[in-house]
Amino acid sequence: MFESFLEFIAAGWLQLEIWQLLVVTLVMLQITIASVTLYLHRSQAHRGVDLHPLLSHLFRFWLWVSTGMLTREWVAIHRKHHAKCETPEDPHSPMVEGINKVLFDGVSLYRNEARNQETLDRYGHGTPDDWVERQLYSRYKYAGIGVMLLADLALFGALGLTVWALQMIWIPFWAAGVINGAGHYWGYRNFHTRDTATNLTPFAFWIGGEELHNNHHAFPASARFSIRPWEFDIGWIYLRVLSALGLAKIKKVAPVPHVNSGNDRIDMDTLKAVFNNRLHVMASYARKVTKPVLKQHRLSAVGACTCTYRKLKSLLSRDQRMMDEHARSELNAVLDSNEQLNTVYQYRLQLQQVWERTASSHEHLVQALKEWCVQAEATGIQVLEEFSRHLRQYTLRSAC
Numbered sequence: 001m002f003e004s005f006l007e008f009i010a011a012g013w014l015q016l017e018i019w020q021l022l023v024v025t026l027v028m029l030q031i032t033i034a035s036v037t038l039y040l041h042r043s044q045a046h047r048g049v050d051l052h053p054l055l056s057h058l059f060r061f062w063l064w065v066s067t068g069m070l071t072r073e074w075v076a077i078h079r080k081h082h083a084k085c086e087t088p089e090d091p092h093s094p095m096v097e098g099i100n101k102v103l104f105d106g107v108s109l110y111r112n113e114a115r116n117q118e119t120l121d122r123y124g125h126g127t128p129d130d131w132v133e134r135q136l137y138s139r140y141k142y143a144g145i146g147v148m149l150l151a152d153l154a155l156f157g158a159l160g161l162t163v164w165a166l167q168m169i170w171i172p173f174w175a176a177g178v179i180n181g182a183g184h185y186w187g188y189r190n191f192h193t194r195d196t197a198t199n200l201t202p203f204a205f206w207i208g209g210e211e212l213h214n215n216h217h218a219f220p221a222s223a224r225f226s227i228r229p230w231e232f233d234i235g236w237i238y239l240r241v242l243s244a245l246g247l248a249k250i251k252k253v254a255p256v257p258h259v260n261s262g263n264d265r266i267d268m269d270t271l272k273a274v275f276n277n278r279l280h281v282m283a284s285y286a287r288k289v290t291k292p293v294l295k296q297h298r299l300s301a302v303g304a305c306t307c308t309y310r311k312l313k314s315l316l317s318r319d320q321r322m323m324d325e326h327a328r329s330e331l332n333a334v335l336d337s338n339e340q341l342n343t344v345y346q347y348r349l350q351l352q353q354v355w356e357r358t359a360s361s362h363e364h365l366v367q368a369l370k371e372w373c374v375q376a377e378a379t380g381i382q383v384l385e386e387f388s389r390h391l392r393q394y395t396l397r398s399a400c
Helices: 002-011 018-045 053-066 071-083 099-114 117-123 131-137 143-179 213-218 234-244 268-276 278-296 298-303 309-315 325-337 339-356 362-376 382-391
Strands: 049-051 248-250
Touching: 018 049, 018 053, 018 071, 018 143, 018 234, 049 053, 053 131, 053 143, 071 099, 071 117, 099 117, 099 143, 234 248, 268 278, 268 339, 268 362, 278 309, 278 339, 278 382, 309 325, 325 339, 339 362, 339 382, 362 382
Parallel strands: none
Antiparallel strands: 049 248
């Protein structure tokens, strides 16, 4: 009898085989990731989606027992990250703290910022502040992970300790480390945002869509992180299913540019369409104007500086505020040596300045866009002329 009891304790109440335990563990880890990306990130931090109150509380409870994180703390730290990105005030920038610090010790950066009451007060507004939050989750912040430990041991026996350990390191490593670290250091960029955020796909598709970090920084309020046809956002699939079940309401997704091939007139509608899709516009400029001109003059351009062709292509589309002195020096050396490349670069800056004239009236902005197109089409640079004519076709309404 006693031996049977010991065997029961060792194997746990569920008496699972190893492969079954592995499947159950992976499912629980994915629930944790889903709780972070759907509830904390897309719903609470950026309000891109409204979740059913019952579902929100289930996610909140699961995060309490599986991570010990509080909604207000996570949301406040993440909002501050967006507001102060890549500055000394950014809670976890690898550009400031160093990639090794964020990648391998990002959890300590999170905990340090969670102690900053000013951050919580300024950026934590709108998060749950009900009786359960005040009297249970916040008051007994780490009691939840103790409950999870006991549950894992009871259900899975001795191996429950390993399951619990994986649950405890999953978010600190993938979210605090990989997303906050590698997601601002390696990868590719669809949009040249005013930060270093990158996309890590396809090798990190199991972390809820959070690997599409550059897309998210380009359109923070979007409930959908995937932009390109090949990008996979499993979090968006979850939301579509939940929406079909009446458990989620999608509020906002990233804009999709529409063009009217029959339009050649720049008016207020054109201006608004270009402004709403300005990141798409600049990405298109890099792809359709800068890249062909750089390829055409590749040998002379690369020969003018010590950086590689790939780095030079990045410099030509990067915000100058994100460059150090060495990068600016390399870029200027190339621009000085190539008149056509310098022309398309200057027109890129001028186009960007059109929507940065926040103090100008709409009429002045429409006129500025008209003048940009007229001048661009008079440069004699074919790809720039074609881009300008395409820009005239942007519209707020679908062409179909």
